[in-house]
Amino acid sequence: MQIILPFQESQQSQTQQPRLEEEEEEDDDDDEEGHEGQSTLNLTRPELIGNYRMSNFYRFDIQIPMDPTDSTTITYTINQNYPFYNFEIPGISSRFRWSFWSCNGWSLSVAKKARQKLGGTNRMWDELLRQHQEQSKSSRLHCMVGGGDQLYTDLFWKMDIWVPWLTMKSHTERKNEPFTPEMREAMDEFMFTHYINAYFFETRLGEAMASIPTAFIIDDHDIFDGWGSYPDYLHSSHVFQGIKEYAFKYWLLFQGHTNDENAVAKDGYFGFEGYSWLRRFGPNVLGLGLDTRFERTLGQIVTPQTYDMTFNILYEMMAKPSHRNIRHLVVFLGGPIVYPRLTYIESILQTIRRFKAHKTQLCNEDGPCKTFNNQFGEPELLDDLNDHWTAKIHKHERRQFVQRLQEFAKKTSVRVTFVGGDVHCCGVGRFDDRSMKVRKGPADQNHRLMYQIISSAIVNTPPPKGVITLSHLGALRNYSLDENTKEIMERFFERDVNGKKLGGIMNSKLLRRRNFSTFVASSDSLAVSIHAESKPYSIFISTAYQMVIPSLNLNVQPLSAPELKVVAPNKDQYQLPPVLDIGGCGDNADSGCFIDEDEVKERASSNANTICQHPNESDCTNGRNNKDNQPRVSNDGNFIGNSFDGDVEEFKTPLSERDQI
Incomplete structure (x- = not known):
């Protein structure tokens, strides 16, 4: 199929209907010419969803029918004089293929020379696109999931406008200092221009988005480093909250292709305040993208209300006959929920902060330990450690979340798998039953078996060897989630990308190579490949490390509609x-x-x-201005937006909202 999107910013042009034209599969010569027979599908006019000064954001919503078995190639262009792009729509029963990546940018501390030594910004993007484009039609990617840090916004702290606020000595002054109109203008301009540069000039993300449908979750660098893990005097300050407002405005526009008004009402985002999503990845997989930043504070990652909404929706969906063939729930998180502990470092930094040792002359601007503190005067590494699900401060919340997922797996016979990035290395961990009898038994009977795939970063530099060594030290022992569940880091990497044997428990659990991962789903398994970067100038750009996650096969009764x-x-x-x-x-x-x-x-x-009972959708207000303590949900219960539902042979994909998979 070929779609032509006529678009000019004039009143007359905006009334024109986009056209979808049928083309023969084999007739490659006509890719750019179209055909006379036009489809009668409902192709909506472009919708204005946002703006910055004279630049406007438009989106097209287009519904495309799915073939019962085969993938369909969709070719599209704007005004018939721009480049033609294409993407794949899976067949209703075909295996769904997607990629996962994270950390699409450089930390400020990475020098230009170090970037060049790694092979530059786009080496792994080139590999991902090569694999996608060189595959046969039936093996191309149907979606890619960005696991957070789709860009790094930390550079804005270098702007002069923040200097007076950053140099304030009093915590109270910093907390109460207003977010001025000048600050608003600076953030508005920075976020817009930074997205333009990151998407279209610095990396090949924009090119990938033009040919692979997307689904994104947010992480700290999409706002700024460590967002949500700072003390309250910073987190609740007018300045921090004002920055958050503009970060989410442009995250919705550039990454979600929506705005705050449409996100819940039309596009299936949910959460007491944030923007989580639940989408169907083919016939056998549900993908849960949990927003772990909007509601985040030092003491919590996600509010109890959002957790309750999430499980209400999951159980409600699994009670539908159309979802009885779901075999996997893949939970996308910004950072891994299974990861080596660094509690000894965390304890030291907490002690230093408690006794205010970081305020001494040693750590002042001219002191020998000046790099110990960040620009806010707080211990530099502490926000990174508090960011982890495995931090002591999040122990209780983490345990409850995993236990609820275990109960969901047990009641529905759906395998739960976690996928996360953030840590600039790759690896595999797992939750497992503490009983040796269960662990040695059939995996398809073990509902506590939940794998963690760690895949990061596609651009940013791997951690220093010392950090990986410390992480391996933290993984020497197995930890217990509770009396029934243990957590383990797998010895997944027996050899490095060059074939050199790694071996031993101090080298084989985490690999410090840039990477992305790919997934292929079927009714009985989820095949995973972690594509780790080979050394620069080698013939092969990546080496694939593969595993297969088995489905659950428990004898369960179909769910009825739960009491909510x-x-x-x-x-x-x-x-x-x-x-x-x-x-x-x-x-x-x-x-x-x-x-x-x-x-x-x-x-x-x-x-x-926790469920909106109002008859009018408008009564379910945004949680940020929610005086009635009502969550943000859509009135029609369509929590997953324009997603593929098993009993409807239709695949609805807005061209500029291609994350609706």
Whole structure:
């Protein structure tokens, strides 16, 4: 199929309808000429979704039918005089293929010489696009998932406008200093121009987005380094919150191809305040992109309300007959939820901050330890460590989240897999049953077996050898999530990309190479390949490390529509339905989970009204201005946007919203 999008910024042109023209599969000569027979599909006019000064953001929403079995190549252009691009629409029953990558940019500390030594910015992008373009039609990527840090915005702190605020000595002054109109103008201009440069001039991300549908989650560098993991006097300050506003404005426009108004009402984003999504990746996979930044504070990653909404939606979807063939839930997180502990370093830095040693002359601007502090006067590494799911401060939240996913897997026979980036290396970890009998038994009967795929970075430099050594030290022992679950880092890399044997427990769990990963889903497994960068100037750009994640095959009854409301109190104890159970009950939830009264009262009060019951969609307001404490959900219950539903032979893909997979 060929789509022609007539577009000029004039009132007359905006009334023209885009045209979709049929073309024969074999007739490659006519790719750029089109045909006379026009489709009657509903091709909407371009919609203005945002602007910066004289630049406007438009999007086209286009619905494309799916073939029952084969992929369909879609060729499109704008005004018929721009380059022609194409992308693949999978068949309804075809295996879904996607890639995952993260960290598409350079940290400020990486010198130009170091970048060149690695082979430059686009070496792994060239490899990803080569693999996609050289594959046969049936083996091309249907989607790519950006796992956060799609660009690095930290450069804006070098602007002079922030100097007076950064040099304030008083925490109270910094917290209360207004976000001035001049600051707003500076952030608006910076974010717009930085996205333009990052997408279209610095990396090949823009080229990839033109030919591979996308789904993005946000991480800290899309806002700035460490966002959400700073002390409250910084995080709650007017300046930090003002920066966040512009970061999310342009994240929605450039990465989500939407705006705040449409994100929930039309495009399937959900969350008490943030922008999480749940999308179908072919017939057998659900992908959950969890927003771990909008609601983040030093003490929490995601609000309880958003967790409850997530599990309500998951159970509601799995109760539909059209979703009975879902075998995998892939949870995309900015950072890995299984990763080596660095608790000893974390404890040292917390102690230093507690006793304000970082405020001494040693760490001042002219002191010998001046690099110990960041530009905010806080220990430089502490925000990075607090950013990790494995940090002590997030231990309880992490355990509850994983336990709820275990319960979901047990009730639905859906394998849960985590995919994350952020750490600039690759590896594989897993949660597993503590019982040797279960671990040695069939994997398709073990609902606690959840793999973690770590894939980072596609551009940024790998960590120093010393950091990887410390991480391997942290992985020497296996940790316990709870009394039923252990967590393990796999010895996944027996050899380096050049064939040299790594071996040993101090080298084989994390590989310090730039990388991306690819996934192929089927009803009985999820095939994973981590493509690690070979050394510069070698013949082969990447080496693939492969594994297969088996599906679950539990004997479960089909779910009926779950009860979504919190149960009223019953004298001395409360009983929460499994959908809203925070997760501390583990395997006892089936037989009735009774927990401490005060704890449940607190949860019940915080989790009430987690589903919008208002008859009017407009009453479900944005959480940032949400006076009624209502979450942000769409009125029609379409939480996954224009996604492929198994009982409808239709694939709806807005051309400038191609992450709706």
